[in-house]
Amino acid sequence: xDPPLINEASFTAAANPNSYSLAGLLSFPGSGGLGxxxxxxxxxxxxxxxxxxxxxxxEQSGSGNGGAKRTRDVGSSFDDxxxxxxxxxxxxxxxxESNAKRTKVSESRDENGGLKTEAETHxxxxxxxxxxxxxxEPPKDYIHVRARRGQAxxxxxxxxxxxxxxxxERMKILQDLVPxxxxxxxxxxxxxxxxxxxxxxxxxxxxxxxKLEAVNSxxxxxxxxxxxxxxxxxxFDGNGMIYGPQTPGVYARGSQAEWLHMQxxxxxxxxx
Amino acid sequence: MKKSSxxxxxxxxxxxxxxxxxxxxxxxxxxxxxxKKMDCSSSPSTGEKGSWRxxxxxxxxxxxxASAVGPRKAWSRALLKKIRNHKVMMRKSSSExxxxxxxxxxxxxxxxxxxxxxxxxxxxxxSCSLLTETAHYIKCLAAQVQIMKQILxxxxx
Numbered sequence: 001x002d003p004p005l006i007n008e009a010s011f012t013a014a015a016n017p018n019s020y021s022l023a024g025l026l027s028f029p030g031s032g033g034l035g036x037x038x039x040x041x042x043x044x045x046x047x048x049x050x051x052x053x054x055x056x057x058x059e060q061s062g063s064g065n066g067g068a069k070r071t072r073d074v075g076s077s078f079d080d081x082x083x084x085x086x087x088x089x090x091x092x093x094x095x096x097e098s099n100a101k102r103t104k105v106s107e108s109r110d111e112n113g114g115l116k117t118e119a120e121t122h123x124x125x126x127x128x129x130x131x132x133x134x135x136x137e138p139p140k141d142y143i144h145v146r147a148r149r150g151q152a153x154x155x156x157x158x159x160x161x162x163x164x165x166x167x168x169e170r171m172k173i174l175q176d177l178v179p180x181x182x183x184x185x186x187x188x189x190x191x192x193x194x195x196x197x198x199x200x201x202x203x204x205x206x207x208x209x210x211k212l213e214a215v216n217s218x219x220x221x222x223x224x225x226x227x228x229x230x231x232x233x234x235x236f237d238g239n240g241m242i243y244g245p246q247t248p249g250v251y252a253r254g255s256q257a258e259w260l261h262m263q264x265x266x267x268x269x270x271x272x
Numbered sequence: 273m274k275k276s277s278x279x280x281x282x283x284x285x286x287x288x289x290x291x292x293x294x295x296x297x298x299x300x301x302x303x304x305x306x307x308k309k310m311d312c313s314s315s316p317s318t319g320e321k322g323s324w325r326x327x328x329x330x331x332x333x334x335x336x337x338a339s340a341v342g343p344r345k346a347w348s349r350a351l352l353k354k355i356r357n358h359k360v361m362m363r364k365s366s367s368e369x370x371x372x373x374x375x376x377x378x379x380x381x382x383x384x385x386x387x388x389x390x391x392x393x394x395x396x397x398x399s400c401s402l403l404t405e406t407a408h409y410i411k412c413l414a415a416q417v418q419i420m421k422q423i424l425x426x427x428x429x
């Protein structure tokens with residue numbers, strides 16, 4: 001093989017695609033205009049650092065020209081080599097483009113993945129209210145719920161299952177109501193917690209009434225009034241709305257309890 | 273998520289969500305009115321004045337709570353009945369009611385049996401309504417405790 005002759009002859013022309021391929025690989029990996037940029041980048045990119053792809057291209061061109069077409073004129077060999085080189089360089093270009101495409105594809109995959117995750121989060125956030133909606137109307141479910149696989153289907157067990165679901169739902173509501181009851185696992189413990197909470201509230205009422213008794217007995221001498229025997233009981237009138245926009249001067253001359261009344265009423269209106 | 277679900281549940285659940293505020297207001301006004309009546313009324317027996325007042329205030333607290341809720345809840349009905357018939361009940365010996373075998377282990381769960389002892393009127397309910405009434409009772413008790421705390425706060429300072 002003596003390709004140097006042909007190679008030298010065809011080098012100027014053959015170098016263009018090589019250099020282009022190099023330059024294309026180095027500087028324009030994504031540009032599609034192969035034929036247009038060839039002349040412009042001809043000599044300038046040739047002196048750059050040679051990549052592996054370029055060396056293989058020149059070898060291929062040399063072998064292709066030197067083997068069978070030695071006797072041919074330069075022009076034909078030139079044409080062949082140039083065409084081959086163009087083809088190889090275009091192949092390289094294709095490779096690089098495909099690489100870029102691959103990276104793009106991978107990027108798009110990543111983007112797709114990100115979008116997917118976002119979509120999943122979106123769907124997760126959007127699906128939860130749906131679940132809650134479906135949870136919010138369980139009474140309908142009782143009618144539609146049938147036995148799953150392996151569950152008994154006679155009416156007694158269906159009714160029993162519905163009842164159990166109802167009870168567990170109420171238990172969940174109670175668990176939400178009682179502070180610190182969400183972490184407790186087990187029905188008996190939850191019920192114990194609820195009972196403790198109720199008893200603590202009742203004890204709190206007792207304690208507060210004791211304190212109020214002490215406070216009121218302190219305030220008692222300043223109160224003159226009208227005796228009425230029935231203290232507890234449902235005999236209060238129905239419209240208990242005393243918190244109207246009345247002037248405080250009315251209350252100022254009233255009894256202590258009325259003053260309290262006003263204070264508490266305003267406190268409630270502020271707090272809620 | 274959990275918050276919204278619990279709030280939606282409580283909305284669905286509570287007597288009526290707007291009147292939650294007015295229910296509390298009702299409870300406060302009734303309680304204060306009965307306290308005022310108590311203050312104005314002369315104590316029946318001067319000797320045991322302190323304990324009488326304490327019991328009266330406690331009864332007033334429960335009664336205002338129950339009467340604000342009204343008769344649509346079983347626990348409030350039971351509570352009002354209990355308060356109204358308090359003296360009669362006291363006169364009756366409580367031991368014979370305690371030994372009534374009908375009330376022993378009505379529910380399958382031990383906890384529900386205990387719960388029915390705590391919630392007023394709980395002995396006459398089935399387990400499902402017992403839990404419902406318990407939730408409502410807890411809410412009202414918490415509101416009552418808050419009201420009493422606020423009254424105490426305003427009356428002390």
